[in-house]
Amino acid sequence: MFDILMYLFENYIHSETEVVVDHDELTEELTRAGFHRQEIYKALAWLERLADLQDSQSKPYLTQSPATSTRVYTADEMARMDCQSRGFLMYLESLGVLDFSTREMVIDRVMELDTPQFTIDDLKWVVLMVLFNVPGHEAAYDQMEGLLFEEADGVLH
Template identity: 70%
Template sequence: MFDILMYLFENYIHSEADIFVNQDDLTDELTKAGFHKDEIYKALAWLEKLADLQESHVKPYLTKASSASIRVYTDEEMLRLDCQCRGFLLFLEQINVLDFATREMVIDRVMEIDSPFISLDDLKWVVLMVLFNVPGQESAYAQMEDLIFDEQEGPLH
């Protein structure tokens, strides 16, 4: 499923191609690209839920948090996001790429990925996808994009 999300992000969203593609046409294209239909439907549902997270009535906790609060991860989240991933999320908050709401959106989307473990590289792409889809986060998106694509110069944190 994550491969499909990456394919869609690189070929439609990040390339600024026409993102108003008919879902049937998109499913056909992804099938021709070698993806299985059940994985395609999971990826499309993942993207729909990402869009839904912008609505405060869907996830009301996104509007109620103190900037001084500390995130405590559940056991399931800790299994999915290792120490390096959790540290990276904290780093992104410290440099103001993520705020509490976008952090929670990232964690929500990570927990919906059909994988028992999320690598740091996969997490970075989820962060990028979330920031791209949240209005008003253009600066954070650009900063995250710089972090991802300027990696060859050294470690991020």
């Protein structure tokens, strides 16, 4: 399913190509690209639920922004996102790339991924997909895109 999301993001969204809205046509194209229908349906449902997250009434916790709270991860969230991934989310919050609601959207979408392995690189792409789909976060999207594609200069210590 994650491969389909990446395919859609790279070929339609990120490339600024007009997105095909007809699910049947999109399903046929993805099938021709070698993806299985069941995985295609899961990926399209994942994207629809991402769009639904913008409706604050469907997820009221996304509108409550406690300034001094600390995010405590559930056991399931910690099993999916390792310490490095959780630390990366904190780092993005400290940079201002993510705020309270977008962080929760990212966690929600990560938990809905149907993938046995989840890496920090996968997390970066989920963050990018979430930021792209949330109006008013264009600067954060650009900043995250820079973080995703930047090459390290010099010697890393």
